[in-house]
Amino acid sequence: MSLIDNLATGFGVAFTVVNLLYALLGAVLGTLIGILPGLGPVATVAMLLPVTYTLEPTTALIMLAGIYYGAQYGGSTTAILVNLPGEASSVVTTLDGYQMAQRGRAGQALAVAAYGSLFAGIVGTLLLAALAPALASVAIGFGAAEYFSLMLLGLIGAVALASGSVLKAIAMILFGLLLGSIGTDINSGVDRYTFGVFELGDGIDFVVVAMGVFGLTEILRNVVRPETRDLGTAAIGGMRLSRDEVRRSVPAVFRGSALGAAMGLLPGGGALLSSFAAYTIEKRISKHPQEFGKGAIEGVAAPESANNAAAQSSFVPMLTLGIPANATTALLMGAMMIHNIQPGPQVMSSHPELFWGLIASMFIGNVMLVILNLPMINIWVKLLSIPYRLLYPAILVFVTVGVFSIQNSTFLILLMLGFGLLGYLLSLLDFEPAPLLLGFILGPMVEDNFRRAMLISAGDPTTFVTRPVSAVLLGLAVALLVLLAFPSIRKSREQAFQED
Amino acid sequence: MSSFMRKDALAGIFLMAVALFFGVAGRDLAIGRIAEMGPGFIPLTLAAVMFAIGAVMTLTAVRAANAPALTIPAGAVRVLPLIFLAVLAFVLLLQLLGYVLACAAMVTIASLASPQARRREVAISAVVLSVLSALAFVTLLGLPMPLWPEALL
Known part of the structure; x- marks a missing residue:
C-alpha cells in the first residue's frame, strides 16, 4: 500500500465522530496545561491514563498524543504574555516573545508561534508517516541481540541528552532498571523485591512511578517555591504580521521545523532540547544577532516550530521500534501496553487503523490547535489569573484518585506518595527523573532480551558484536559514550544547557 | 561544613544506599550462569555498578576543593x-x-x-x-x- 492509501485509511479512522471529539479534547487539555505553568504533559498524560482504560486504544492514543503536542502550542502563550514558560519547552520563547509583547507586538508573536507550530506539526507528521514504514521493515527482522543493543543505544542517548552530570544520569537509568526488576521474574517465576506484598507481584505500575516522580514532585516543588507569578498579562493587540516580519520568520520556521523533526527522532530528545538548539542556531546565523533578547521574531518562530516538530517526530522511535524517545512517549507506549498492544515494528501491520489513525489525527489536531489558540486566545488568557494555590489541590485530587483507579487499591496511593518523596529527594540532589522513568519502562524488556540473547548464544557474549546490525548499534552506543567522556564536548554540552 | 554535606557527596551516598538495599534484599536470588541467568543476575549486577558509581561520586565530591552544599528550601x-x-x-x-x-x-x-x-x-x-x-x-x-x-x- 502506498503512503496515500495508508493516509486515506488513517483519515477514515480519525474522521469518525468519537475520534474527532477526543482529538479535540486532547487539543483543549493540551492547550490548557500548556498555558498553566506548573502542570506539564508528562503528569497530565499519567493522570489521564486510567481514564482511557475504557476507551478504544486508537481513541485513547489520539487524545493522549493531542495533549503532548497541544501543550507545545499553549506553552508559548504564557511565555509571550507573562514571561513564564507555561511548558518547559517554551523556556527560550520567553526571551524574545516577552520582549515582543513589551513592544506592543504580542499578537504578532502569538501568531508567528501558532503558524510556525502548525507548519512544523505538519512537517513532523509527514516525516513520521514517511519514515516509520521504512524503519519498521528494518526492525521487523531484529532478534534479541539487536533489540538489546538498540535499547542500550536508546538509554545511552537519553544520558547524552539529559542536562547535568553524565554520571548522575547513568545512575538514574540503573535505578530505573532496578525498580523495573521488582515483581515476578518472567523466566523463573521467582518473586523479586516484592516482600510478600500482593500488589507488587506484577511489578510496580508505571503510572504510579510517573505520577509520583513527575506529578506529586512537581506539586511539592511548586508549592515550596514561593509564588512569583506576576498576574499582569501584556495586551494582545493585532495579529497581522508585517511584510518584514513574514520575510524574517519564514526561513526561521523552516530551519526550526527541520531541526526539531530531526532531533525528535533521537532518544532523550524531543520538544525541550530542540527548542534550545533552534534558538541557539538562529542567534548564531542571524545578520542582526544584537536584536536577540530584545524582541527578534526569529527567536519566537524557530524554537516554537522546533518544539512542535519534535513533539510529532518523537513518535517515530516509539511506534516503529517500541523504544520511547522521552518520558511522554514512554507513557504513551505504556498506554498501548495497557490495551494489550505490544509496541514495536509489528504495530503497523497488526494494527494499521491505530497507527495511521493516530498519524491522521495529528494533522487534524494541529489544525484544531491553531483555531483554538488564535481566535480564542482571550479565553485562555483568563486562565492565567487562576493562582497556583487554588490549582494544586485540584491536581492532587486528580493524581490521588487516578492512582487509586488503576487497581482500586489505596496501597498504590501510598506507593505513589513514596515515589513523590523520592522524586523530591532526587531533585534536591540534582538527579533528573526522566532517565529513571525511561530505565524503569525499558527495564523488563532490556533484561528479557539480554537473557534470551545469552541463552541462544549459549552464554557467548560475542553474539552482540558478531551479528552485524547489533554490532553497528552497539558501536554507536560506545561512540556516544566515548564522546561524552571527551572534556571539550562535555564543556560545550554543559554550555548548551546553561544558555537558558 | 563537613565535606560529606556537599550535594554530590550526599548524592553518592544516596546511590550507595539504594544499591545496598537492592543488594541485601536480593541476596537470596539465584545468580545462575551467563547462559542461563537466574532471577538475581541482572538486579545484583546493576546494584553493584550503581554502588560503584555512588562511591566514585562521593569520593570525588569529598576530595574536590569546593563543591556546592545541599540546601533544603525553607518552605x-x-x-x-x-x-x-x-x-x-x-x-x-x-x-x-x-x-x-x-x-x-x-x-x-x-x-x-x-x-x-x-x-x-x-x-x-x-x-x-x-x-x-x-x-x-x-x-x-x-x-x-x-x-x-x-x-x-
Missing part, C-alpha cells in the same frame, strides 16, 4: 509534611467517612501547605472540589468508593 519543612498528611488522611478516611468527606479533608490540609492560603478560599475549594470530583469519579466513572459515611446509610 519544604511546612509543605512536605502537610501534603503527605493530606493524602494519608484521604487514604485513612475513605472507607470510614466516604469519598466526599475524605476528599474535602485532603483538599483542606493540602491547601494549608501554601503560605498564601486564605481561609475562605480553602473552604470553598474543599466543597467545590470534593463535590465535583465525586460526581466525576464515583457517579460517572463508577469507581468503587463509598460516597458517604456508612453510619448514615
Whole structure:
C-alpha cells in the first residue's frame, strides 16, 4: 500500500465522530496545561491514563498524543504574555516573545508561534508517516541481540541528552532498571523485591512511578517555591504580521521545523532540547544577532516550530521500534501496553487503523490547535489569573484518585506518595527523573532480551558484536559514550544547557 | 561544613544506599550462569555498578576543593509534611467517612501547605472540589468508593 492509501485509511479512522471529539479534547487539555505553568504533559498524560482504560486504544492514543503536542502550542502563550514558560519547552520563547509583547507586538508573536507550530506539526507528521514504514521493515527482522543493543543505544542517548552530570544520569537509568526488576521474574517465576506484598507481584505500575516522580514532585516543588507569578498579562493587540516580519520568520520556521523533526527522532530528545538548539542556531546565523533578547521574531518562530516538530517526530522511535524517545512517549507506549498492544515494528501491520489513525489525527489536531489558540486566545488568557494555590489541590485530587483507579487499591496511593518523596529527594540532589522513568519502562524488556540473547548464544557474549546490525548499534552506543567522556564536548554540552 | 554535606557527596551516598538495599534484599536470588541467568543476575549486577558509581561520586565530591552544599528550601519543612498528611488522611478516611468527606479533608490540609492560603478560599475549594470530583469519579466513572459515611446509610 502506498503512503496515500495508508493516509486515506488513517483519515477514515480519525474522521469518525468519537475520534474527532477526543482529538479535540486532547487539543483543549493540551492547550490548557500548556498555558498553566506548573502542570506539564508528562503528569497530565499519567493522570489521564486510567481514564482511557475504557476507551478504544486508537481513541485513547489520539487524545493522549493531542495533549503532548497541544501543550507545545499553549506553552508559548504564557511565555509571550507573562514571561513564564507555561511548558518547559517554551523556556527560550520567553526571551524574545516577552520582549515582543513589551513592544506592543504580542499578537504578532502569538501568531508567528501558532503558524510556525502548525507548519512544523505538519512537517513532523509527514516525516513520521514517511519514515516509520521504512524503519519498521528494518526492525521487523531484529532478534534479541539487536533489540538489546538498540535499547542500550536508546538509554545511552537519553544520558547524552539529559542536562547535568553524565554520571548522575547513568545512575538514574540503573535505578530505573532496578525498580523495573521488582515483581515476578518472567523466566523463573521467582518473586523479586516484592516482600510478600500482593500488589507488587506484577511489578510496580508505571503510572504510579510517573505520577509520583513527575506529578506529586512537581506539586511539592511548586508549592515550596514561593509564588512569583506576576498576574499582569501584556495586551494582545493585532495579529497581522508585517511584510518584514513574514520575510524574517519564514526561513526561521523552516530551519526550526527541520531541526526539531530531526532531533525528535533521537532518544532523550524531543520538544525541550530542540527548542534550545533552534534558538541557539538562529542567534548564531542571524545578520542582526544584537536584536536577540530584545524582541527578534526569529527567536519566537524557530524554537516554537522546533518544539512542535519534535513533539510529532518523537513518535517515530516509539511506534516503529517500541523504544520511547522521552518520558511522554514512554507513557504513551505504556498506554498501548495497557490495551494489550505490544509496541514495536509489528504495530503497523497488526494494527494499521491505530497507527495511521493516530498519524491522521495529528494533522487534524494541529489544525484544531491553531483555531483554538488564535481566535480564542482571550479565553485562555483568563486562565492565567487562576493562582497556583487554588490549582494544586485540584491536581492532587486528580493524581490521588487516578492512582487509586488503576487497581482500586489505596496501597498504590501510598506507593505513589513514596515515589513523590523520592522524586523530591532526587531533585534536591540534582538527579533528573526522566532517565529513571525511561530505565524503569525499558527495564523488563532490556533484561528479557539480554537473557534470551545469552541463552541462544549459549552464554557467548560475542553474539552482540558478531551479528552485524547489533554490532553497528552497539558501536554507536560506545561512540556516544566515548564522546561524552571527551572534556571539550562535555564543556560545550554543559554550555548548551546553561544558555537558558 | 563537613565535606560529606556537599550535594554530590550526599548524592553518592544516596546511590550507595539504594544499591545496598537492592543488594541485601536480593541476596537470596539465584545468580545462575551467563547462559542461563537466574532471577538475581541482572538486579545484583546493576546494584553493584550503581554502588560503584555512588562511591566514585562521593569520593570525588569529598576530595574536590569546593563543591556546592545541599540546601533544603525553607518552605519544604511546612509543605512536605502537610501534603503527605493530606493524602494519608484521604487514604485513612475513605472507607470510614466516604469519598466526599475524605476528599474535602485532603483538599483542606493540602491547601494549608501554601503560605498564601486564605481561609475562605480553602473552604470553598474543599466543597467545590470534593463535590465535583465525586460526581466525576464515583457517579460517572463508577469507581468503587463509598460516597458517604456508612453510619448514615
